[in-house]
Amino acid sequence: LSKIGVLTSGGDAPGMNPCIRAVVRTAIYHKLGVVGVKQGYQGLIDNDMYEMTTRSVSNILDFGGTILKTARCADFRTDEGMEIAYRNLKAKGIDALVVIGGDGTFTGALRFSKKYPDIAVIGVPGTIDNDLGGTDYTLGFDTATNTVVEALDKIRDTADAHDRLFFIEVMGRDSGCIALRAGISAGAEAIMLPEKETAITELVESLKAGEHNKKSSSIVIVAEGDKHGGAYDVAQIVKEQIKIYDVKVTILGHLQRGGSPSAFDRILGSRLGFAAVNALIAGETQKMVGLRGNSVALTSLEEALKVHEFKLEDDLMQMMEILSI
Numbered sequence: 076l077s078k079i080g081v082l083t084s085g086g087d088a089p090g091m092n093p094c095i096r097a098v099v100r101t102a103i104y105h106k107l108g109v110v111g112v113k114q115g116y117q118g119l120i121d122n123d124m125y126e127m128t129t130r131s132v133s134n135i136l137d138f139g140g141t142i143l144k145t146a147r148c149a150d151f152r153t154d155e156g157m158e159i160a161y162r163n164l165k166a167k168g169i170d171a172l173v174v175i176g177g178d179g180t181f182t183g184a185l186r187f188s189k190k191y192p193d194i195a196v197i198g199v200p201g202t203i204d205n206d207l208g209g210t211d212y213t214l215g216f217d218t219a220t221n222t223v224v225e226a227l228d229k230i231r232d233t234a235d236a237h238d239r240l241f242f243i244e245v246m247g248r249d250s251g252c253i254a255l256r257a258g259i260s261a262g263a264e265a266i267m268l269p270e271k272e273t274a275i276t277e278l279v280e281s282l283k284a285g286e287h288n289k290k291s292s293s294i295v296i297v298a299e300g301d302k303h304g305g306a307y308d309v310a311q312i313v314k315e316q317i318k319i320y321d322v323k324v325t326i327l328g329h330l331q332r333g334g335s336p337s338a339f340d341r342i343l344g345s346r347l348g349f350a351a352v353n354a355l356i357a358g359e360t361q362k363m364v365g366l367r368g369n370s371v372a373l374t375s376l377e378e379a380l381k382v383h384e385f386k387l388e389d390d391l392m393q394m395m396e397i398l399s400i
């Protein structure tokens with residue numbers, strides 16, 4: 076092992092910068108070269124890479140986004156694209172990659188490293204969705220959840236002032252992890268998850284019961300992967316069946332991806348970046364470094380992609396109905 080390339084790919088997530096910093100400094104500490112690849116796999120194909128030093132990552136712990144930029148790269152899905160990337164890596168003397176991203180990133184990494192096994196690859200789970208196996212948390216999930224909670228608290232103020240019913244759409248693709256945890260944190264009256272279908276009739280009954288119990292406002296969280304469509308669709312269906320509330324819809328959108336990483340995500344990013352370089356030094360490849368319990372653990376990229384543990388704990392699922400009565 077002599078030189079490591081590091082890249083961020085797919086949707087950005089708060090905590091990526093602390094992770095890049097840890098990769099760069101751990102590599103340099105071990106006298107390894109480290110090259111920053113711009114815009115994910117696109118930078119490998121376009122040869123957009125630069126040698127990094129300890130100072131390349133100064134004062135970035137608190138930055139959202141990623142200093143290396145990111146992209147979803149279609150060219151890297153082709154054999155031709157991968158071959159160009161491989162040649163560019165070899166020409167720079169890079170013999171290992173740390174890829175920080177979600178399932179699209181890992182799928183690309185696995186295909187590439189099976190085709191070119193002389194480039195070792197370690198993945199770091201970086202996505203706000205928290206939808207990978209082999210890790211309890213992905214980078215960015217904690218910050219995004221806190222961002223959603225902050226938004227929900229603000230909406231509660233105005234919902235309460237006007238006695239309104241709000242439908243709030245949150246991100247997570249086909250995972251309800253952000254929805255569930257943010258909903259419990261902000262006392263949502265109902266949470267609609269992709270993993271467990273909510274019957275509209277039951278939702279309407281519980282909203283009516285809330286009104287009966289003298290609730291002045293209600294917040295329903297709709298995870299973007301919910302089967303009924305988006306928050307506007309759900310609001311429309313409910314509106315036709317319940318007349319007691321003035322109904323409003325808010326889609327939180329990409330603000331959920333930005334912002335300074337929480338302390339949790341800074342520590343997780345540092346820990347996983349450090350572990351990724353140590354795994355490469357130990358000769359590992361085609362693995363993901365994750366957090367299980369309170370320990371760093373290695374999982375094969377296949378397992379990380381296959382096991383969609385959605386981390387919807389039973390007690391949280393029960394509480395979501397009971398604590399909002």
Ligand code: F6P
Binds near residue numbers: 086202
């Ligand atoms: O995977 C992260 C995520 O923010 C998802 O929650 C969301 O579905 C998707 O990315 C949005 O993708 P884009 O930023 O390309 O619109």
